[in-house]
Amino acid sequence: MILNDRPPVWISRYRLKSKARLNAVSTRREFDGVLIRIGAGYGCLHPWPELGDPPLHKCLEDLAGARRWPIVRRAVRCAEMDGISRSNGEWLFEDMEIPASHATLALSDSANVASAVEAGFEIIKLKVGRDFEREAAFLTAMAQEFPKLSWRLDYNETATAEQAGAFLNGLDRDIRRKIDFVEDPCPYSDSTWTTLKQTTGVRLAVDREAAPNCDAAQVFVLKPALDEPWLIGEAAAKRGCKVVVTSYMDHPFGQTFAAWEAARLALTFRGLVGVCGLQTHHLFESNPFSEYLGDWKPAFQPPGGTGLGFDDLLGELVWTRLD
Incomplete structure (x- = not known):
């Protein structure tokens, strides 16, 4: 259950479809996750059980409960930071320089x-x-x-x-x-x-x-x-x-x-x-x-x-x- 001293959590499920097998430990081509909404902020919860994460349903149980898993805590942290910025009408990338990618x-x-x-x-x-x-x-x-x-x-x-x-x-x-x-x-x-x-x-x-x-x-x-x-x-x-x-x-x-x-x-x-x-x-x-x-x-x-x-x-x- 959602703890009484916490704001409610809302989720929106999604499914990504890869164009090819993505790594040596996974044969999947479809990947389920959820976007979360807590207050004004949003986050992403996308577990990889092949890499040691709990499956999605376990992540959701943890999100509603103790929030022990790092992947759950980080999704909540994302929603917190995103929510502060949205509440202030600000863009998080203002004056930020994003490193280049490989x-x-x-x-x-x-x-x-x-x-x-x-x-x-x-x-x-x-x-x-x-x-x-x-x-x-x-x-x-x-x-x-x-x-x-x-x-x-x-x-x-x-x-x-x-x-x-x-x-x-x-x-x-x-x-x-x-x-x-x-x-x-x-x-x-x-x-x-x-x-x-x-x-x-x-x-x-x-x-x-x-x-x-x-x-x-x-x-x-x-x-x-x-x-x-x-x-x-x-x-x-x-x-x-x-x-x-x-x-x-x-x-x-x-x-x-x-x-x-x-x-x-x-x-x-x-x-x-x-x-x-x-x-x-x-x-x-x-x-x-x-x-x-x-x-x-x-x-x-x-x-x-x-x-x-x-x-x-x-x-x-x-x-x-x-x-």
């Missing part, structure tokens, strides 16, 4: 790489871990065809340290130098990741709430849908690590929240935030919200309005009280 590609497809280059992207993030031999051949061919590109590889912990090391060391040295970092190549441990970094010479990025305790990582990947930005930002600044802020491959409203948090973090910690991963709406079939974000390009185009924007579209949705 191009996130779910498939090893040369046409997609060519499209990304044409759109102006300089860094490609490639979801890998399904077919090491094919992915190595693809990366080699693309690095030769587009020599100015840098690459970020995301395994979602689907490889072993031995597999990741063999993959990276099997690449030509010049190609390996074009890899900006490898994200979650295998389950984290200080000793395993330290050895992997030493033997491959490639930076390693960690994507998890415990990132501040991961001494062997050189890059922290921060997802505002799950993570408290200031905690990770402070830890990264102390250790001389870079932070890359990414969306949760969620609804455009959640994507916009990630963009705003990236801008806030970059403003507070000068030089800490690198090229981010905020442009992910192209991975899904178009909808009215994604159309507000414009073309797929490195620069994020925030929607106008109050708060995080989308005022008219949010007003047209059907809302149901969460009981």
